Amino acid sequence: MADPVTFLPCCSLTALFFCRIIKTVVKTFKYFFGLRFEVKGLENFKVEGPAIIVSNHQSILDMMGLMEVLPDDCVQVGKKELMYTGSVGLIIYLGGVIFINRKSTTSAKMVMAEVAKTMTTENVKVWVYPEGTRNCTGDLLPFKKGAFHLAVQAQVPVIPVVYSSFTTFYNPKKNLFTSGKIKVEVLPPIETKGLTSDDVSDLTDRCFRTMRETLFRLSGRPSEAKDSS
Numbered sequence: 001m002a003d004p005v006t007f008l009p010c011c012s013l014t015a016l017f018f019c020r021i022i023k024t025v026v027k028t029f030k031y032f033f034g035l036r037f038e039v040k041g042l043e044n045f046k047v048e049g050p051a052i053i054v055s056n057h058q059s060i061l062d063m064m065g066l067m068e069v070l071p072d073d074c075v076q077v078g079k080k081e082l083m084y085t086g087s088v089g090l091i092i093y094l095g096g097v098i099f100i101n102r103k104s105t106t107s108a109k110m111v112m113a114e115v116a117k118t119m120t121t122e123n124v125k126v127w128v129y130p131e132g133t134r135n136c137t138g139d140l141l142p143f144k145k146g147a148f149h150l151a152v153q154a155q156v157p158v159i160p161v162v163y164s165s166f167t168t169f170y171n172p173k174k175n176l177f178t179s180g181k182i183k184v185e186v187l188p189p190i191e192t193k194g195l196t197s198d199d200v201s202d203l204t205d206r207c208f209r210t211m212r213e214t215l216f217r218l219s220g221r222p223s224e225a226k227d228s229s
């Protein structure tokens, strides 16, 4: 049986309130961890109406990077297991996170279809990690298609956001965690008006290529992006 839809609209006062608190608190963490963020392209978030924001996902440190740029009217898609992490789960639930069951494509698709309807009526942006899991290899995993189906169903633009690789200062396997700089680039929106489900694969590939190229450039590996495109 499909999971119940667990979507708390961000426009609710509770979600807005919790989003603000979470953002303010998490934005202070960078000082304790010795991390600096260099952000470019924030103006690309200023699209009229809703949008799907897609970004690379390297580690839990991304939560700090998320809060550096997160627009006020934006909710995130997360795996449903996060809901059962005690007080953190409760806080992010109240913050408006949309929980999906990654193990059931049918259930995840149902939630996404509901979100496609709600995001336009509520005028919110939705942040998705299209790799679908954490990946700290310095490259991107192949993208899942959910975010792009969502964008096409709602006929809203996709805004890619890329964080430079953490590999030079963060590697849990080697117990490496030093101070470092994270470059963040918000890329220009990619329009989806007039696209249909037949165009989702091309849209996914286009975003993947653009984000991979940007990831390598921001991380100082420009030639590899050209080699493997």
Ligand SMILES: CCCCCCCCCCCCCCC(=O)SCCNC(=O)CCNC(=O)[C@H](O)C(C)(C)COP(=O)(O)OP(=O)(O)OC[C@H]1O[C@@H](n2cnc3c(N)ncnc32)[C@H](O)[C@@H]1OP(=O)(O)O
Binding pocket: 022, 026, 057, 063, 076, 077, 078, 079, 082, 088, 091, 092, 095, 097, 100, 101, 102, 105, 108, 109, 112, 113, 128, 129, 130, 131, 132, 133, 143, 144, 145, 146, 147, 149, 150, 200
């Ligand atoms: C002190 C407290 C401080 C708190 C601070 C923090 C607050 C913020 C919290 C932020 C939370 C962040 C959490 C991050 C995560 O949890 S990342 C992990 C979860 N997220 C995702 O998985 C999103 C990306 N995944 C997807 O979009 C997937 O596509 C998914 C919908 C889950 C389906 O998975 P899967 O089956 O593995 O993927 P495929 O892409 O291969 O799809 C299979 C076929 O189905 C088609 N498809 C997919 N989606 C749809 C759709 N919506 N509608 C129609 N069809 C769909 C897809 O095209 C594939 O078919 P074809 O191969 O194309 O035929």
Ligand SMILES: CCCCCCCC/C=C\CCCCCCCC(=O)OC[C@@H](O)COP(=O)(O)O
Binding pocket: 026, 029, 057, 059, 060, 061, 063, 064, 079, 082, 088, 092, 132, 133, 134, 135
């Ligand atoms: C050692 C570094 C510690 C740094 C702490 C940074 C600040 C973190 C801020 C708040 C903590 C609670 C955040 C809960 C959200 C967790 C998001 C996350 O990264 O989930 C993992 C999920 O996407 C994919 O899971 P898998 O990779 O498939 O399993």
